[in-house]
Amino acid sequence: FIHKLVLLSVPLSSLLVSAVVLDEYAKTEGAWILSLVKREYSVGTVLECAIKCNIETAFTCRSFMYIEKDQECLTIPANGKIESVLRRTSTSLYEKKEYLMECVNGIGMDYRGTKSKTNSGKTCQRWASKYPHKPKYALMTPSTHPKADLESNFCRNPDGDSKGPWCYTTDPDTRWETCNVQNCSEECMHCSGKNYRGKISTTENGYTCQHWNAQKPHNHGYIPSALLEKYLEENYCRNPDGDPRPWCFTTSPSKRWDFCSIPRCTSEPPRVVEELTCATGDGSAYRGTIGVTASGKACQVWATQTPQQHNRTPDNYPCKGLELNYCRNPDHEKMPWCFTTDPETRWEYCKVPSCGDVPGPDYAAPPPAEEDCYVGDGTDYRGMVTETISGKRCQSWSSMTPHSHNKTPQVFPKADLRRNLCRNPDGDRAPWCYTTDPSVRWEFCSAVTQQIVEYFMKALEEMFSVDWLSDCKVGNGGTYRGPTSMTMLGVTCQSWSAQSPHQHASFTPESHPDKGMESNNCRNPDNDVNGPWCYTTDRNQKWDYCQIPDSGLTCGQPVTKPRRCFGRIVGGCVSKPHSWPWQISLRTNSKRPSAYMVVLGTHTEGANEPSKQERKLEKLILGPGETDIALLKLESPAIINDKVLPACLPEKDYVVPPGTECYVTGWGETQGTGGEGLLKETGFPVIENKVCNRPAYLNNRIKDHEMCAGNIEGGADSCQGDSGGPLVCHAQNTFVLQGVTSWGLGCANAMKPGVYVRVSKFTDWINSQIKMNS
Template identity: 95%
Template sequence: TGPVIFSVILSICYLFVLLVSAVVLDEYAKTEGAWILSLVKREYSVGTVLECAIKCNIEPAFTCRSFMYVEKDQECLTIPANGKIESVLRRTSTSLYEKKEYLMECVNGIGMDYRGTKSKTNSGKTCQRWASKYPHKPKYALMTPSTHPKADLESNFCRNPDGDSKGPWCYTTDPDTRWETCNVQNCSEECMHCSGKNYRGKISTTENGYTCQHWNAQKPHNHGYIPSALLEKYLEENYCRNPDGDPRPWCFTTSPSKRWDFCSIPRCTSDPPRVVEELTCATGDGSAYRGTIGVTASGKACQVWATQTPQQHNRTPDNYPCKGLELNYCRNPDHEKMPWCFTTDPETRWEYCKVPSCGDVPGPDYAAPPPAEEDCYVGDGTDYRGMVTETISGKRCQSWSSMTPHSHNKTPQVFPKADLRRNLCRNPDGDRAPWCYTTDPSVRWEFCSVNRCPTAPNIWSQMLSLILFSVDWLSDCKVGNGGTYRGPTSMTMLGVTCQSWSAQSPHQHASFTPESHPDKGMESNNCRNPDNDVNGPWCYTTDRNQKWDYCQIPDCAGLKCGQPVTKPRRCFGRIVGGCVSKPHSWPWQISLRTNTGVHFCGGTLIAPQWVLTAVHCLESSKRPSAYMVVLGTHTEGANEPSKQERKLEKLILGPGETDIALLKLESPAIINDKVLPACLPEKDYVVPPGTECYVTGWGETQGTGGEGLLKETGFPVIENKVCNRPAYLNNRIKDHEMCAGNIEGGADSCQGDSGGPLVCHAQNTFVLQGVTSWGLGCANAMKPGVYVRVSKFTDWINSQIKMNS
């Protein structure tokens, strides 16, 4: 029984350690890839993040507000600062842990434990530093950092060191006012500032008494506000939130008859977050612009925000109290691309305004036409101008001009030559590869899912490749982050030989050895990923000045659905207006033709013998012999040697009145680098709003050039809740349909594109999310295109293919 008792004791000890770790680390908010540069700090060498947290908790030299931990280096740094006091920087493989109590901007009880950063009193007076004796000497000379070391009397932040019943206070910098109470919100108070964009309370009942549906649920209402895809929106449980710029928080309801409803949340009595007003120019999307321009870019006069003629709207000063909606000045109250206004022209509801851009950037960051670049980078990727907007772990990139969820200084104004448009992956600061800030609040930044461009191999590497191939060597490519990589590469991306994992020279390490990770293939000095680093395999190096570095391991590639051999341009131009695709970069695009060879609709190859298109494309005849399909071409004339023609064996119309149809080819298409299926989505998946998707086709260009060549355009998905607003498509959109487009118009599918694909990019793959169906005109403002939502029909598609095979 001895070994059994010993095993039980070990298990209990292990569980106790896990419990202690969870309790201690729960006091901290963790952010990956973040670093605070602090002059005051203490460095420790510890084996675990728990040990580092304990060091911070008992730090004797200063009040420890946060710590940084580098697992690969077993390096721990405790600091007195946090992201509210000092700037947060980028750093590879570093985790920043900030004490939550110092991040809270509300008080419990009388606020003796308040450790926030408010430094103004109720009347707006600036607080005096606690250590200062001017203009007011501290009360009884006792309210100082030295006399109250546990009260956190640092800087000039509001505090309550003496237990004042009115809450936190401070001495003021006004000689006539010795001290005043600060207006700090109570943590238990359920209230919102402005339109409730930052509301994080727990109200989950609407103003009409409906219970809120959980955000991660898709019943009774299917929607695109998916918490895992919109982490920056804090869509927790079934709490009321405002993820789409409505006047106040809302939620989907649990009643099948009421899709969504506003929530009744009172306004906070404390001061709202301050905006640093921009009076003469606009930065980023111009949400801070408070200048006096009152005409649109085309010269139309702006309508006063408080009036309802000639345009009726809800962008009123009452609904948007913090957005500077004064008189008829151009503003951006709802997260548009730049300042705009309703116009006094009854025929033009609204337009953007021409507000000068702050700094040396010529106009808004999205206006420049996209460069036709390969989606691979040379060197360190400083000159990379591709269209990737996703990190190596699949996270969506944050816009460079946005300060949420991560505040930073890598803006188009600071780096005017770095092409920091939208949320495209770039390398403005000369890092080792293109990167971006992420929309995940807990992960500050990551390298992007972009491969290095192949270089011409020299004779020695060619000979080595032949030798390796002849002995059937392990595949030298990675899948995902390379956690399963067991290839032979043993050199870092900068050309330095790797140190053996079992060696302790030139670099000592204990966390990653063959003994500690026996199943990770660490027998030699080959690149591996024992800690599942999102950026891929790495190794300790033989360079004494560089402890470790990443390895350049290419992604494993092949003819897989949704992964074209020729990378698309992914252009944000327009089909109407002209943006010609790279030949064969959308290899699932087919041309649906009459049996005489005249193109009239598009379609998508989803399997070697199956095409998806729109029912309305088949109105002229329900006979398969009336049509033919052309694959593998770039030109509408279809004269390329790569062309494949197929007659149809069967037409299968979608269920009910839906605009979707399956076409069975008489014989399967030959899958190659120019003909490849798109991937089908998961059942009932709803694409999150703002997701970048692409439409292709040979449709109408309205005389703007490029006729006869395959064109493309990229634009964001619009959630059905927004698309059904009266000013958009006024409740015309059904659950089995979806909207996509720029609300200002200018990019859209058009006649001749019908039945073609709307594909969205995720995890290095294009997924068919929509079938081009209908729209009100082509590229009209506030009239986005409408597409059949393919995820609603995956069961039907699979059953029909199985039944008719």
């Protein structure tokens, strides 16, 4: 027994050492820093690579990169604050946390941040330089203080000055000055607290904050796992929705949410590179002097409350350049805007020229959406996928949060880098995007190649033969045991037990006995999000992915992929036939259940297609408490096929995160936009109830069992005739029925999004009624 304990203590000790060492680093998947100065090592584990960085003598190692499949380790003196971070497949970047911190502990002798300006704004002189100032007593140099990190011109405190980090300046008249670096223990915020990461968890009125990952006492959509870039940790005050300052939901059932009292920092806020004549991305940095809207209305001065009352004031948004009546974007809208001096028009967007060669925002309909499959490497892919292969939400191409990059619409004007759509601007092997997960820089997307689509359709025609089903994957293919043994480029796989032409130790039948690696078949032993792979028999290509199709049909996954016309029923576009196979048409001549007829499998309102299925209604079950939802029991079951397929039901009480893309379909009122008689669709983002209940929106009309979705500027909406229709949201390559069209203030009006019954609040009722009436 004692002998067993001793044996067990060895791996446990190794795990503890690994955890302690690696905890010193921040990890980002899919990231790479191109550094001229580096050291390369061949090591078997990431822990060994971390140790190499910790004991590096050639330079100060601030980060390392590890490629597990190649067992390659590179230590470098740079990190993401010094050099640009690039994309690279299957590479993990590990950055030492101490070099990422931009605050000081005590007097800041351990400060390793990148601040390089003094209190008065003077630029720091490089520590190794002797001009314009010779170092103090010739002692403050990299050679005399090798552990003080004096390799650049960053503020440091090598001599233990009581006032904290300092530097010699490039001003000949000022030898040195202290730098104003925030204290790590100081609880303060810059601007509106968007980047506040402190630990205050009590509101200004004394309420304790509810944990962000909790749904009691208040149900909400600010889910940490879905909004990783918002840093919704524990129950700390945060500002995820552009409010004037951080807030939180409270633990009091009678107080849904409250602002937090957080003082402003005394150190200078992050500097914005001002754009004076044009706007990049959403125009957050625009500081020009345009003061009229796109329709020619004069803008209201931000500091006034006439004729429009509002809270977008210079005091509430101190870092947003709200001067006079100039167009600005203080709250993450899609472009600069302003309140207008027209009492009948609260606000409008402004037509600010776009920087670079790319045209400005399209004020008409967006380009038509194409198939969600691609040919070749997908350079010409123009589909509507906005999720990576592992289900992560894509970051907008014009955004620099959470990942800074240069793949912008201005740099790649012909790559169609709209919104956060998956694209391939740089000629990679497939469409991809940066993710909203701070720890995963980028991933390939879930769009599939045309070859797979054709293969899939052929398999359908062969009625799902056993041979086909055996050669498909579920999810990322971790359980795939099919016979494919060739990479996506047509190269034969090397046997997993072989060490030629490529040597490897991490992935063998012995190291992974339960992964089906007995031959040279494609497998996924490391749960790579991009799917099965193998080492290749090509001496110049160590490994590559394999082309394995996804398996089967399921709810929410139509055979005919929808166009996903996002952002334009009113202002929408005509759907592809049978791309929304859960859409039905309910017809009646009276209010008796037996007089109702349910029509399925049609695209036209006239319902004259051969695919049409008609079913009489046996029973109509109204929702509890006169809520705007009902169940229909058919006299006989519908036949499920490629034109009649249900959407998936959501998890109980699930609240869709804000910004999630959702779609409504219907044959309702189009107000002269065309497409009458054909099924139309439109897509728009979900709006959190907290925002939707603001006075300028729907002013506390939204109940917990309802949800909002729509474009704040109007232009697309469900309308009369669409009531009871589906609102489906796209996640994990599946459409989920999250809402039922209920009501709205007009159709497609600005600041008046549509209101839908929240289906997740009724899953227990739905299941119980199905059992009672089966």
